[in-house]
Amino acid sequence: MPGEAESKYLVSTDWLAEHLGAPGLAIVDASWHLPTANRSGGAEFLERHIPGAVYFDIDAIADNSNNLPHMLPDPVAFSSAVRKLGIGDGMKIVVYDSVGLFSAARVWWMFRAFGVRDVAVLDGGLPKWLAEGRPVAEGEARPQSRHFTARLDHALVASLDDVRAASAKAGVAGAPQLVDARSAPRFRGDELEPRPGLRSGHIPGARNLPWSDLIVEGRLLPPEKLAALFAGAGFDPSKPTITTCGSGVSACIVALAMATTGRSAVPVYDGSWAEWGLRSDLPMAKGPA
The missing domain is CATH 3.40.250.10 (Rhodanese-like domain)
Structure with missing residues (x-):
């Protein structure tokens, strides 16, 4: 049913607020902007982000040997980067961005392409979270490294x-x-x-x-x-x-x-x-x- 599919790939701000700090939950800020926007997702993350979130840079976690922008890296490189973000096997991943819904979908797809099935996008993203007066944090994330296995789903x-x-x-x-x-x-x-x-x-x-x-x-x-x-x-x-x-x-x-x-x-x-x-x-x- 469409409703079941929707709940699998989207989570509400209410749900995320109730599960902040839950073991096994990874919150990922995937904010990225077109070069013409003159905005930096990484800099904005340092200013404010959802508590417990880590920043995923699609330009850095990419095949940088390719002259095309932010192409998928190989599984080994993806695993290494994701481990350093504190994301491990078996975790539920919730991805959001600072626009509402833009680059979060890209990172949702990247995780799925590397074999993760329990990954969803925050419905409304950071703008909805902020509009509802929910808590934010600032500064760098300091995650503990975990084991992550990436297998490319062709x-x-x-x-x-x-x-x-x-x-x-x-x-x-x-x-x-x-x-x-x-x-x-x-x-x-x-x-x-x-x-x-x-x-x-x-x-x-x-x-x-x-x-x-x-x-x-x-x-x-x-x-x-x-x-x-x-x-x-x-x-x-x-x-x-x-x-x-x-x-x-x-x-x-x-x-x-x-x-x-x-x-x-x-x-x-x-x-x-x-x-x-x-x-x-x-x-x-x-x-x-």
């Missing part, structure tokens, strides 16, 4: 080859649907990309579902409204789907939204347009889907 990660094949077979029965979470002007190619060197347009055969349409006041829409948006974007969430965006962040919001409606195994194209748009040898489309 079913949740789409490669360039996967996306190229899906694009070539767009519209063919059984082929994965491509859903692009960027804004409509970026999808159509009407706006320049925020990262230099990228073409403007979209992957041929993709559908457009802007991530911002899925959220109101920092909270994910209820499942029935999400289902209506999926239908309006022209894709069937019950069928194989790959989500994509600018650099693999907002695509995870679509994956989270689909999970709350009962479709949990949705792969994300990690390289997204940062990879595809950089490659002149790959086809590109402009205009509406």
Whole structure:
């Protein structure tokens, strides 16, 4: 049932407040901002965060040998970083961000991609927590290292080859649907990309579902409204789907939204347009889907 799926992947501020300090609970501040925002998630964490939280930097916990932004690291590197954050095997992980719902979905997906199943996003994030007058802490977190085992779940990660094949077979029965979470002007190619060197347009055969349409006041829409948006974007969430965006962040919001409606195994194209748009040898489309 949609309600059961929703409760599995989202937790309320009431629930988190009741469980602060509980053994086996890891609270993760995943705040990250686009370069154009001139904000630092790490600096803001030091100023205020939910008590007991640790800061997860998606630019640091990444494959830094890759020239693409915040690509998934390998399991060994991910395990090492997460252990230092005090997150261990068997813990329940709750992820939030300072916008309400943006980069938290990316870190939710990263944990799931490395085998964690008991991970959820805080509904409304830090803005809702603050609006309700709940406690905050400041300064650096000092977690105790724990043992964490990471095993990459390839079913949740789409490669360039996967996306190229899906694009070539767009519209063919059984082929994965491509859903692009960027804004409509970026999808159509009407706006320049925020990262230099990228073409403007979209992957041929993709559908457009802007991530911002899925959220109101920092909270994910209820499942029935999400289902209506999926239908309006022209894709069937019950069928194989790959989500994509600018650099693999907002695509995870679509994956989270689909999970709350009962479709949990949705792969994300990690390289997204940062990879595809950089490659002149790959086809590109402009205009509406």
